[in-house]
Amino acid sequence: MHVPLPLQSLIFKVKLSVHGIASVLKAPKYLILAVLVSLLFTQFIFWLLNLGLLQYITTTVTLTFVEKIKFFLEMTLVFIETADTLQGFLLLSISILQGIAVALIAYSFRSAGRIDRKSMSGSTLASLGAMIGLGCAACGTSLIVPVIAIFFSGSAYAIADTVGIYASIIALLVAVYAVYRLGYVAYGQSSERRA
Amino acid sequence: MLALGFFLRGPQEEVAESSAETQNSSTVSSQARETALAPMTLGSEDAPVTIVEYADFLCPYCAQYHNEVSPEVERDYIETGKVKFEFRPISYLTEDSSRAAELAYCANDQGKFWDYHDYIYEKTWSDFYSKGVRANEVSLFKDDYVTTIAKEIQANSEELQTCLDEGRHKATVENANNEAQENGVRGTPHFTINDKPYSGFAPYPVIKTTIESFL
Numbered sequence: 001m002h003v004p005l006p007l008q009s010l011i012f013k014v015k016l017s018v019h020g021i022a023s024v025l026k027a028p029k030y031l032i033l034a035v036l037v038s039l040l041f042t043q044f045i046f047w048l049l050n051l052g053l054l055q056y057i058t059t060t061v062t063l064t065f066v067e068k069i070k071f072f073l074e075m076t077l078v079f080i081e082t083a084d085t086l087q088g089f090l091l092l093s094i095s096i097l098q099g100i101a102v103a104l105i106a107y108s109f110r111s112a113g114r115i116d117r118k119s120m121s122g123s124t125l126a127s128l129g130a131m132i133g134l135g136c137a138a139c140g141t142s143l144i145v146p147v148i149a150i151f152f153s154g155s156a157y158a159i160a161d162t163v164g165i166y167a168s169i170i171a172l173l174v175a176v177y178a179v180y181r182l183g184y185v186a187y188g189q190s191s192e193r194r195a
Numbered sequence: 196m197l198a199l200g201f202f203l204r205g206p207q208e209e210v211a212e213s214s215a216e217t218q219n220s221s222t223v224s225s226q227a228r229e230t231a232l233a234p235m236t237l238g239s240e241d242a243p244v245t246i247v248e249y250a251d252f253l254c255p256y257c258a259q260y261h262n263e264v265s266p267e268v269e270r271d272y273i274e275t276g277k278v279k280f281e282f283r284p285i286s287y288l289t290e291d292s293s294r295a296a297e298l299a300y301c302a303n304d305q306g307k308f309w310d311y312h313d314y315i316y317e318k319t320w321s322d323f324y325s326k327g328v329r330a331n332e333v334s335l336f337k338d339d340y341v342t343t344i345a346k347e348i349q350a351n352s353e354e355l356q357t358c359l360d361e362g363r364h365k366a367t368v369e370n371a372n373n374e375a376q377e378n379g380v381r382g383t384p385h386f387t388i389n390d391k392p393y394s395g396f397a398p399y400p401v402i403k404t405t406i407e408s409f410l
Binding site: 075 | 395
């Protein structure tokens, strides 16, 4: 089967990018960083509209340190269990990609002393998209509802629900692109180091 | 479970007495009076923790909470006397929301609030939201819905209809909505656990851990 040249080139670049990502995440310190950032990002997005309660739970002296850790582990299980819903899947996917992106950014910075600006902007945009899109638009607990309500008044919630889903999907695509670029850059840097 | 629920749910006579007293007091604002008319509570008055929930009967995440999380909270904390639960129906999401909230207050007049509450959330979850139907597409409050709901919750259908036709609780719903807004409710479900606010669907660990921090 004939594959057009630009597509061949893209497939080749994606393969190199995957190699780059794999070689970075092979190092335990970057893998741990990716996992930690993913977990923190999931929690951050989930708690975005309830930061007061999060602050209370994390700082109250009436709960022990073990109880607090147990709470965050239980919440992580809740996030994993909700992955069969569209919003749960988007939240987990974007969080994992953000974790990988941060690990790759850290690797790039350590090995070359600079960061690929396009990838960095992509990762930031993905975070913003996730903040806007994820959350329960239908029940008003979404960041975009108050903004949309200014323009659409009564139908704000129905519109926000749809806009939220699209914003999350765009965030996912942007996160995929950011990770692809960072992986490609990381591959180049690791090749340079080997040479 | 139903029998236990009956004992846990506050006596309606006391509610009626307290509301009559409140109505006679000229110093109490109409808003406070309307709220006092419908204290829909579960659990012990002396419980160290009070959970207040503002909810819309057509809110999918409220239905999810009442089907997936609420039974555990009832079993672990309300039935054990650790938590007092107050439910405040508001209308927020769709055109049918105010009808659903008004009907809740009308059912409360007949001592059937919790039957109504359980029926609506079970029905909306099993027939609509668990199948991905959107709130504005739920057909539960269309056509001859009063008769159907009255039959399901064993309430007096004519009385419910009269209550709705006369708009007996229109102001109650409006006041509940205003109260919710003043209390910073931006969406439903909205919880306060001993005055600590939480907005949105609350997974069990959130409710459990917050309650535990007060025990």
